[in-house]
Amino acid sequence: MRRSMCALGTWLALSSAVQAAAPSASVSPAPVTPVGEAVYAHWCAPCHAAGPGHPGTESLQLKYGGQRPAVLLERTDLSAAAVAAAVRQGVLLMAPFRKTEITDAELQALAAYVARSFNKGR
Amino acid sequence: MAVPPNVNPADFEAALSLWRSAVGADWVFTAAEDVALYRDAYSPYWAEPEERLASAAVAPATLEQVQAVVRTANRYRIPLYAISTGRNLAYGGSAPALSGSVVLDLKRMNRVLEVNERNAYALVEPGVSYFDLYDHITKAGLDVWIDAPDPGWGSLIGNALDGGGGWTASPFRDHFGSHCGMEVVLADGEVVRTGMGALPNAKSWQHYKWGHGPWVDGLFRQGNMGIVTKMGFYLMPRPEAYISGTVQVYREEDVVALLDTLNLLENQHVVNGSTALYYGDLENIYGSVRDQATPGTPAWSLVLPIYGPEKVIRAQLEYARDKFARVPGMRFVEGELLRTPLTAEAQKRVHQVNFGIPILAIFSMLGRSPANPAPAGGHIGFSPVIPRTGESVLEYQRYYRENMAAMSAGKETGIVGPVFLTNWERSMVALMMFPIGRDKASNSRMRLAFARWVTKAAEHGWAEYRAPTPFQDLVAQTYSFNNHALLHLCETIKDAVDPNGILSPGRYGVWPKHLRKG
Numbered sequence: 001m002r003r004s005m006c007a008l009g010t011w012l013a014l015s016s017a018v019q020a021a022a023p024s025a026s027v028s029p030a031p032v033t034p035v036g037e038a039v040y041a042h043w044c045a046p047c048h049a050a051g052p053g054h055p056g057t058e059s060l061q062l063k064y065g066g067q068r069p070a071v072l073l074e075r076t077d078l079s080a081a082a083v084a085a086a087v088r089q090g091v092l093l094m095a096p097f098r099k100t101e102i103t104d105a106e107l108q109a110l111a112a113y114v115a116r117s118f119n120k121g122r
Numbered sequence: 123m124a125v126p127p128n129v130n131p132a133d134f135e136a137a138l139s140l141w142r143s144a145v146g147a148d149w150v151f152t153a154a155e156d157v158a159l160y161r162d163a164y165s166p167y168w169a170e171p172e173e174r175l176a177s178a179a180v181a182p183a184t185l186e187q188v189q190a191v192v193r194t195a196n197r198y199r200i201p202l203y204a205i206s207t208g209r210n211l212a213y214g215g216s217a218p219a220l221s222g223s224v225v226l227d228l229k230r231m232n233r234v235l236e237v238n239e240r241n242a243y244a245l246v247e248p249g250v251s252y253f254d255l256y257d258h259i260t261k262a263g264l265d266v267w268i269d270a271p272d273p274g275w276g277s278l279i280g281n282a283l284d285g286g287g288g289w290t291a292s293p294f295r296d297h298f299g300s301h302c303g304m305e306v307v308l309a310d311g312e313v314v315r316t317g318m319g320a321l322p323n324a325k326s327w328q329h330y331k332w333g334h335g336p337w338v339d340g341l342f343r344q345g346n347m348g349i350v351t352k353m354g355f356y357l358m359p360r361p362e363a364y365i366s367g368t369v370q371v372y373r374e375e376d377v378v379a380l381l382d383t384l385n386l387l388e389n390q391h392v393v394n395g396s397t398a399l400y401y402g403d404l405e406n407i408y409g410s411v412r413d414q415a416t417p418g419t420p421a422w423s424l425v426l427p428i429y430g431p432e433k434v435i436r437a438q439l440e441y442a443r444d445k446f447a448r449v450p451g452m453r454f455v456e457g458e459l460l461r462t463p464l465t466a467e468a469q470k471r472v473h474q475v476n477f478g479i480p481i482l483a484i485f486s487m488l489g490r491s492p493a494n495p496a497p498a499g500g501h502i503g504f505s506p507v508i509p510r511t512g513e514s515v516l517e518y519q520r521y522y523r524e525n526m527a528a529m530s531a532g533k534e535t536g537i538v539g540p541v542f543l544t545n546w547e548r549s550m551v552a553l554m555m556f557p558i559g560r561d562k563a564s565n566s567r568m569r570l571a572f573a574r575w576v577t578k579a580a581e582h583g584w585a586e587y588r589a590p591t592p593f594q595d596l597v598a599q600t601y602s603f604n605n606h607a608l609l610h611l612c613e614t615i616k617d618a619v620d621p622n623g624i625l626s627p628g629r630y631g632v633w634p635k636h637l638r639k640g
Contacts, residue, residue: 042253046274046482052470055485062490088159092499093489095163095211099156100149100181100229100249 030080036113039106040073043097044114048072056094072114079118080111087111123152124177126200126222128636133198134177141180144190149181149230160208160225162215164500166558166569166592174217174591176203179225185305185313185351191226192349192624193311199622202226203629204349206248206280209273212503213284214591219628220637228277231351234258236328242266242357243302243328248279248350252480266357267478269294274480279353283343285588289396289475291429292388292547294358298343302331305352306342309620314338314348328354344588345612346626347619358478361429366395366457367439368404369446370420374519377422378512379449384424385510387445388547392438395427396476396545401519420453424544427476432459488538488555498536498559502568502593504575505551506584508542515542518552521582529574535567551587576600589630598631613638 047056050071061070069075084107090096102110125134142150151157160176167173180202182188195202203223208216218225232249237259244255252270255278259266269288271281282297294300304316317333318326331339341347371380380399387393400423402416426442428435436459443454460468464477474481488501508514522540530537539554554575556568573596576586580600589597601608612632616623623634633639 046253047485053474053481053483053486055482055489058486059490062492062495088155090163092497093485095209095215096159096161098159098179098208098216098227098229099151100227101208 030108030112032112032116033109035106036109036111039102039110040113043102044072044110047094059092074117075114076117076120078115080108080115083111083114084108123154124157124175124222126177126224127220129198129200134200137194137198137200138178140194141191144194145180145182145187149183151179151181160216160218160227162211162217162591164211164215164502164558164590165217166502166556166565166572166590168558168560168562168565170562170565172592173221174214174219175221176218176225177222179227181227181230183230185231185307188226188228188231188307188349188351189311189313192307192309195224195624196309196311196622199624200224201624201627202349203626204228206277206283207251207275209251209276210280210284211273212501212590213588217591219591219594219626223627226349228349228351235352237262237264237266237357238328239264239266241329242359243354244268244278244357245303245328245352245354246278247352248277250278251275252278252281256478256480265360267360268355268357268480269297269300269478270475270480271297272475272484273482274475275482278355279350282353282355283345283350285344287545289473289545290478291358291361291394292391292396294356295396295545296547297355300356301339301353302329302356303327303352303354304339304342304350306348306350308348309622309625313351341615344630346629346632347615349625358429360462360478361431363432363435363459363461364395364427364429364477365435365439365459366425366427367443368455368457369424369426369449370403370453370455371422371449372418372420372451372453374421374516375512376449376452377515380422380424380446381510381512381515383445383449384426384544387426387442392441393426393428395429397427398425399423399515399542399544400425401542425457432461435459488557498557498561498564500558501538501555502558502572502590503588504554504556504572505586505588506575506579507546507549507587508552508584510544510548510550514550515552517582518542518584525578529578530567530571535564535571537568537571552584591629594629594631 047054057070087097087102087107125131138150157176157178160179165173180191182191201220201223203218204226205216206228208229216225228248230249231247233247234250234255235245237244252268252274255268267290269290271286271288282301286297288295288297303319306314308314316339317331318324320333342350384397403420404423428438446452446454488497490497508518536557537554540552543551543553556572558565558568572593576593576596585600586597598609616632617635620634623636627634627637
């Protein structure tokens with residue numbers, strides 16, 4: 001298996017939607033509400049919470065090598081627009097989420113919640 | 123805006139208008155960016171002409187809305203493709219089998235209708251995920267477990283209908299096998315309830331699955347004869363404790379005695395947990411069998427989990443150890459006994475799906491890792507069923523070693539496996555994973571290798587129990603006994619119950635008359 005997986009390393013990686021989506025100055029930040037936290041807990045935390053057994057966190061740990069936090073909620077460089085783009089475009093193994101799963105209104109609340117520390121603490 | 127095949131644009135507009143009236147304009151999706159969310163993120167044909175794409179999507183929230191949508195589709199002969207939570211990744215995701223179909227997205231039908239602790243069952247709608255049911259049970263403080271597949275965001279109904287399985291005790295791991303009663307919308311909008319649910323005053327719908335007369339539930343598994351809107355499932359009363367043992371043998375051929383003994387113990391229900399067979403040592407979780415085992419290390423390791431009362435399972439494990447003692451040179455290691463509910467500390471140490479807790483940790487397996495810093499992104503699974511004997515394992519292993527290079531045209535493909543899954547009670551699955559990403563050249567190589575495996579495996583009498591959408595026709599063709607008599611029977615039934623061929627055309631290789639080739 002190890003040998004097989006190494007071979008994959010030579011393949012082209014996907015460009016990350018998080019990186020691709022530049023923060024937009026025209027988007028005014030939505031207020032942080034309990035809805036955003038609830039959406040995060042249901043849809044994001046199973047992969048992106050802290051600790052082992054969370055594939056999103058493990059993946060980001062390897063991707064950033066400690067240069068940025070692996071846990072999404074600890075990030076200060078994620079804008080609401082970047083969060084929304086990742087949810088609707090998907091990233092690597094993470095398939096996009098449909099509007100029947102996360103509505104536009106829920107996405108706005110989720111993005112505001114995850115991006116609540118955007119540009120803070122720098 | 124895309125228009126479904128063989129439908130004129132005016133009719134499609136009329137249907138969309140009726141659907142908007144039925145479900146609300148917000149739940150009819152025609153904008154390109156919304157319809158794109160229904161693409162199969164793991165499609166082996168991503169961005170190629172053969173990629174299966176939807177023309178639109180409609181998302182009803184109630185049975186009555188499903189009926190209204192289906193009646194309109196039937197009137198205008200518009201193909202619908204039903205999905206539950208749409209997370210059937212590696213098997214087609216939320217994309218249709220026939221391009222241009224309108225996806226009937228049932229995610230909004232997300233009610234847990236009943237959880238009966240006393241008789242240990244649940245009745246749910248298609249949009250209910252394993253996470254949803256787990257949350258419902260936890261919040262209500264009920265003493266029952268669910269049996270989740272590896273990714274917990276899937277639908278109980280969708281997973282069962284696709285042939286999925288889980289990881290707790292044997293009566294619950296076959297998700298279709300552990301269902302009891304269905305409600306189905308047919309192509310003309312009629313509603314059928316199966317089993318005891320066909321009684322107007324049914325009191326035992328989730329108590330007895332067979333009812334009276336022919337049992338039709340199987341028509342809706344991997345089928346396109348109707349749209350399942352409710353389904354009952356047996357739940358597992360929380361067992362008092364869990365124990366496991368590991369048997370290790372040091373010669374490859376000892377897998378024969380290993381599996382014979384395992385079969386005896388499982389068929390006697392002495393071992394009732396989801397066993398795991400590793401080639402080599404326990405660290406070789408998704409280990410390839412392409413290389414010979416290292417001398418001095420185990421050739422095979424078999425983990426035997428048992429659920430039940432503490433006193434009883436200790437005796438069961440002792441009995442199992444005595445049986446395996448007949449295998450020369452075997453080593454037996456007794457595992458830790460865990461009492462339930464698990465402590466928070468214990469939860470962190472175990473594979474939670476073995477304890478009825480849905481998670482998504484499986485995505486670590488094929489995600490970014492130190493050994494694989496740039497994974498392809500997706501994958502598709504090749505899952506042939508093989509007999510549950512050591513001879514079959516050795517034959518498959520030999521076949522793999524001899525043919526892998528030729529199957530992949532001599533290129534390193536990153537294919538993972540085969541892993542011999544023993545979680546079905548009476549058979550095994552020799553699972554292989556084919557990496558799929560956005561690189562068309564490598565996707566093309568994967569498709570070619572996958573198709574070769576399907577064809578060559580069938581020549582040996584091994585065929586898949588489940589397949590990604592683009593390969594379902596090919597796999598269906600391998601079930602060809604007596605000039606494809608089984609497929610012809612399914613087509614005859616399809617034509618009778620869905621004469622306009624509007625329900626999920628092409629799903630699992632069953633096409634309506636007007637779309638059949640040859």
